[in-house]
Amino acid sequence: MPILTVKKERFWTLLGERLDDEELVNLLHDLALDVEEVSKEYFRVEYAPNRPDYSSPIGLARAAKGLLELEVGAPHYELQPSRTYIDVDPRLRNIRPYVVSAIIRGIKLDVDQLEEIITMQEDLHWILGRDRKKVAIGLHDLDAVKPPFHYIAVKGREARFTPLGYWREMTLEEILEKHEKGVQYAHIVKGKPYYPLIVDSRYEVLSFPPIINSTLTELSEETKNIFIEITG
Structure with a gap:
């Protein structure tokens, strides 16, 4: 199973709010993540291969914001026709x-x-x-x-x-x-x-x-x- 290491300050910035360690661990469990380690500076989680969006702090924060109802719905990206091939x-x-x-x-x-x-x-x-x-x-x-x-x-x-x-x-x-x-x-x-x-x-x-x-x-x-x- 893949393991992701996330710096707390980076996660707080992406999430838009700060959590204490107990709140963080509960949130990670609610996201179906196995918590490997929580330190002062970072945390490490193991995630299932069927959640490739958890392969980066951005994807993890997006899922967390949805669960906490801070930001819901899929992100929208504007695509332009390609000028190369x-x-x-x-x-x-x-x-x-x-x-x-x-x-x-x-x-x-x-x-x-x-x-x-x-x-x-x-x-x-x-x-x-x-x-x-x-x-x-x-x-x-x-x-x-x-x-x-x-x-x-x-x-x-x-x-x-x-x-x-x-x-x-x-x-x-x-x-x-x-x-x-x-x-x-x-x-x-x-x-x-x-x-x-x-x-x-x-x-x-x-x-x-x-x-x-x-x-x-x-x-x-x-x-x-x-x-x-x-x-x-």
């Missing part, structure tokens, strides 16, 4: 054929929010993605690349890029053999005639799904626009 290489049909994407513009991120996003991403990989086998999520700094995007099929030594957590360019084969994430998830793509790769209009690499993203599009506190891609 991803074209898909037909050779991926029997390898990893599906890709969807979205763009979020005009955001502000701090260190804590970046940590929350990454934690949520990894939990969703496990909860919904069957440890990336069925679904993998990539988050990218949109301003580092140039749309439109291409989801292409390549051989293991045909492309190279600098993966997250590394200091030099590597071929896809090298990533699968030497990079921590490559070794961990190589079994998903090994033995396939091609490997999937997401590139921009200049063929700069964004992602080698479901293995690792490129350092080129790593999120930071300076990120203002995010490109999300989900493959499966």
Whole structure:
């Protein structure tokens, strides 16, 4: 079962009010959460995989506000028609054929929010993605690349890029053999005639799904626009 760690001050800000520890524990139990720990600074809860909205403090606070009748109803987001696209290489049909994407513009991120996003991403990989086998999520700094995007099929030594957590360019084969994430998830793509790769209009690499993203599009506190891609 996944476990979420939430800083109390962050939760109070999202909730819009403060609770003492007894009130907090009762609220968490009412939300069907198993309370692992409550400290002065944070609390840790275990949540069921059928509640992926609990994978972030924002989702947890939204559910709590509904239960406390502070704010009810589903949130509303305004969506605009896309001005970009991803074209898909037909050779991926029997390898990893599906890709969807979205763009979020005009955001502000701090260190804590970046940590929350990454934690949520990894939990969703496990909860919904069957440890990336069925679904993998990539988050990218949109301003580092140039749309439109291409989801292409390549051989293991045909492309190279600098993966997250590394200091030099590597071929896809090298990533699968030497990079921590490559070794961990190589079994998903090994033995396939091609490997999937997401590139921009200049063929700069964004992602080698479901293995690792490129350092080129790593999120930071300076990120203002995010490109999300989900493959499966």
